[in-house]
Amino acid sequence: MTPRVPLARRVRVYSDPLQHAALAAFVVAPLAARTERRIVRTALVAAWVIDVDHVVAARSARPRDTTALPARPRTHSLLTAAGAACVVWMAGGPWHGWSAFAALGSHLLHDAGDRAAPTPVLWPFRPARQLGRRAQLAGTVALTMASAAAGRYAARA
Numbered sequence: 144m145t146p147r148v149p150l151a152r153r154v155r156v157y158s159d160p161l162q163h164a165a166l167a168a169f170v171v172a173p174l175a176a177r178t179e180r181r182i183v184r185t186a187l188v189a190a191w192v193i194d195v196d197h198v199v200a201a202r203s204a205r206p207r208d209t210t211a212l213p214a215r216p217r218t219h220s221l222l223t224a225a226g227a228a229c230v231v232w233m234a235g236g237p238w239h240g241w242s243a244f245a246a247l248g249s250h251l252l253h254d255a256g257d258r259a260a261p262t263p264v265l266w267p268f269r270p271a272r273q274l275g276r277r278a279q280l281a282g283t284v285a286l287t288m289a290s291a292a293a294g295r296y297a298a299r300a
Contacts, residue, residue, distance in 0.1 A: 160191055187246070189227065196218040197212065
């Protein structure tokens with residue numbers, strides 16, 4: 144018989160994709176307001192797709208397996224975010240590339256801000272660790288401000 148999981152933990156685990164989506168939409172909203180709104184879709188897809196690595200690493204799609212990993216997969220890093228953003232930039236243009244990077248960055252910051260498994264944000268340069276909520280907040284604000292600056296630039300171009 145499996146132990147019962149507390150309600151608060153279940154809510155946190157099952158609402159995680161919605162949290163990532165909300166953060167992704169938030170950080171690209173200033174850019175989307177001055178460019179094409181489709182970049183929000185790019186951000187949402189990027190914020191959700193990155194968590195497929197949990198399924199691969201756990202070799203299971205069950206939440207109890209994907210959340211029991213000793214550390215988040217190495218693909219939860221800025222290196223992966225930058226690489227994915229370059230690919231998206233080439234396919235959809237600079238605003239879609241930024242949207243993907245900002246969404247993935249907010250995802251990494253959110254994961255590194257909690258008390259769950261360590262996140263390899265700076266892999267391969269630093270080991271996986273948690274950064275805390277202050278770093279998450281500061282990073283999310285920085286991404287949002289960069290999106291606002293990009294939006295102002297896009298409006299002038």
